[in-house]
Each structure stands twice: as structure tokens, then as C-alpha cells.
Amino acid sequence: MTDQNKGNKIDIELTEEVADGIYSNLAIISHSNSEFVVDFIRMLPGVPKAKVKSRIVLSPQHAKRLRAALNDNINKFEASFGTIEMQDSAPQFPPMNFGPTGEA
Numbered sequence: 001m002t003d004q005n006k007g008n009k010i011d012i013e014l015t016e017e018v019a020d021g022i023y024s025n026l027a028i029i030s031h032s033n034s035e036f037v038v039d040f041i042r043m044l045p046g047v048p049k050a051k052v053k054s055r056i057v058l059s060p061q062h063a064k065r066l067r068a069a070l071n072d073n074i075n076k077f078e079a080s081f082g083t084i085e086m087q088d089s090a091p092q093f094p095p096m097n098f099g100p101t102g103e104a
Contacts, residue, residue, distance in 0.1 A: 026043050031063075038055070039052045
């Protein structure tokens with residue numbers, strides 16, 4: 001491997017705790033002029049209070065790269081396993097008053 005190629009390699013560590021993952025069934029996305037904030041939330045049936053389990057802060061450029069990567073992976077998933085069916089109506093959640101948001 002040349003010195004030039006060594007500069008392109010990234011050594012990524014995945015700890016056992018992070019590798020276990022965190023289940024989320026709701027994502028709240030907000031943004032400012034300089035960053036996107038994605039809060040991953042776990043909501044449980046019959047429990048009126050939900051908890052943010054993880055928060056990721058992204059630059060606008062990285063958020064756009066993430067969107068492209070998700071689109072690519074969804075297309076590959078559907079090519080292998082069929083179309084992901086969406087519910088006709090989105091679940092109703094209480095309003096959260098902290099800026100422009102989207103739900104996923």
C-alpha cells in the first residue's frame with residue numbers, strides 16, 4: 001500500500017455496547033442554518049412518555065449524503081425483498097415545539 005492510499009483508509013472502532021444498537025420507532029428531525037439534529041425515540045404502546053434514546057448532529061452536507069445513502073439502501077432492500085408498504089395515515093404524535101421538523 002502506498003503512502004497516498006494509507007491516507008484514504010479510515011480505522012473505525014465499533015465498541016460492543018454500540019454494536020448492540022438502540023431500537024427506535026420514531027425519529028424527529030430539526031435543523032438550523034448550520035446543522036441537522038436527528039433524535040431517535042422509542043415510543044411504547046400505552047406509555048404516555050417517550051424517551052430520546054440517541055441524538056445525532058450532522059452538517060447539512062453530511063445530512064444530504066445520509067439521505068442519498070438511505071435512498072440507495074432502501075432501493076437495494078426493495079429489489080431483494082419487495083416494496084416496503086407504508087401505512088395510509090401516519091401515526092398521530094403530540095406536537096413538539098422546537099423548530100422545523102420532520103418525522104421518520
